[in-house]
Amino acid sequence: MLDQPAKSLTDCDRVEMCRLMVLSRCFTKQALTWHAEGRVPQGLHPSVGQEAVGVGACYGLRAGDWVLPSLRTSEAFWTRGVTIRQQLHAMCGTAESISGGKETSHHSGYPELGILAGTGIVGGSIPVATGVAMGLRMQGTDHVMVCFFGDGAANRGDFHEALNLAAVLKAPAIFVCENNLYAQTVPASVAMTITDIDDRAAGYGMVGQIVDGQDVEAVHDATQTAVARARCGEGPTLLECKTYRFMPHYPVFDEDRPQEERDRWLARDPIQILANRLQLSGLLDEAAIDQMAQAVRDELDSAIAQVEAAAMPDPEQVFTNIYAIKSERMTS
Numbered sequence: 001m002l003d004q005p006a007k008s009l010t011d012c013d014r015v016e017m018c019r020l021m022v023l024s025r026c027f028t029k030q031a032l033t034w035h036a037e038g039r040v041p042q043g044l045h046p047s048v049g050q051e052a053v054g055v056g057a058c059y060g061l062r063a064g065d066w067v068l069p070s071l072r073t074s075e076a077f078w079t080r081g082v083t084i085r086q087q088l089h090a091m092c093g094t095a096e097s098i099s100g101g102k103e104t105s106h107h108s109g110y111p112e113l114g115i116l117a118g119t120g121i122v123g124g125s126i127p128v129a130t131g132v133a134m135g136l137r138m139q140g141t142d143h144v145m146v147c148f149f150g151d152g153a154a155n156r157g158d159f160h161e162a163l164n165l166a167a168v169l170k171a172p173a174i175f176v177c178e179n180n181l182y183a184q185t186v187p188a189s190v191a192m193t194i195t196d197i198d199d200r201a202a203g204y205g206m207v208g209q210i211v212d213g214q215d216v217e218a219v220h221d222a223t224q225t226a227v228a229r230a231r232c233g234e235g236p237t238l239l240e241c242k243t244y245r246f247m248p249h250y251p252v253f254d255e256d257r258p259q260e261e262r263d264r265w266l267a268r269d270p271i272q273i274l275a276n277r278l279q280l281s282g283l284l285d286e287a288a289i290d291q292m293a294q295a296v297r298d299e300l301d302s303a304i305a306q307v308e309a310a311a312m313p314d315p316e317q318v319f320t321n322i323y324a325i326k327s328e329r330m331t332s
């Protein structure tokens with residue numbers, strides 16, 4: 001049985017988690033501006049408002065653990081060590097990008113950092129995560145797989161099959177649902193009859209927990225407890241992180257969400273929540289947070305010119321590292 005409490009965070013860890021959330025927000029906002037100006041071809045699914053989930057869940061994972069981000073979990077990349085330059089190359093599809101221009105930044109995989117490439121099919125990554133978790137077990141390791149997905153994905157068949165199988169096999173997987181109350185423009189309240197996705201865990205005989213997704217320390221604690229359980233063979237966990245995206249699903253979407261709802265969630269900005277705590281503890285002040293943001297903007301400024309000047313992939317490379325066989329029709 002698990003008797004070790006999850007390792008607690010040091011003051012340095014808490015400041016670093018704040019910096020990672022600031023990095024994610026600054027990158028997203030700058031990338032959206034560049035996208036609107038036509039400088040960056042790939043749009044983004046902004047995670048602004050949801051930064052605590054990816055940072056809290058990925059922070060403190062070990063080398064050898066794997067994560068599978070959803071389309072919105074930008075923070076998984078920063079927290080696992082992907083650089084601004086690498087993600088800009090991925091957004092611009094240059095020859096230097098990790099996929100050689102074949103994949104967007106949010107679905108990129110960085111194997112050396114334990115980040116598996118996701119799929120654009122909502123929910124499609126969840127069974128993959130169960131398979132990877134079983135692979136880690138079969139290789140005799142105590143590594144874990146942390147899989148992210150949204151509330152919309154949790155209504156698809158992939159979710160139900162994958163969680164049932166993971167529970168049956170005691171797969172070392174942590175399923176992190178980022179419940180931001182909407183799948184594109186569809187409110188979760190009209191897509192399911194329950195309020196808490198965590199209720200579904202009991203149906204699979206799996207541990208489930210509701211987590212305050214705006215509180216990075218709460219997300220971290222819950223994840224580390226689930227990770228410890230998974231490492232010692234006690235099986236998977238479903239964590240439902242209640243959160244909210246402060247921006248539209250995708251920049252071109254016009255959304256009609258209740259103002260009262262927006263205001264209620266905007267008052268719970270995850271960066272502000274941690275920053276207030278750190279300020280009360282004397283660990284950070286406003287100036288230090290401004291410096292974190294400025295450092296990101298400076299790095300973005302120096303990276304973008306080089307990325308814009310980088311070579312694009314050779315069109316012949318479109319047939320390398322893919323499963324499909326080059327057919328006559330493709331070459332004609």
Ligand SMILES: Cc1ncc(C[n+]2csc(CCOP(=O)(O)OP(=O)(O)O)c2C)c(N)n1
Nearest residue numbers: 072120121122150151152153180182183184
């Ligand atoms: C099977 C499938 N249906 C529709 C889409 C288009 N689509 C992309 S993201 C998205 C919403 C997903 O909502 P959710 O799972 O709640 O994640 P969120 O975007 O809120 O983070 C949809 C419908 C898709 N990619 N795949």
Ligand SMILES: [Mg+2]
Nearest residue numbers: 150151182183
């Ligand atoms: Mg959603």
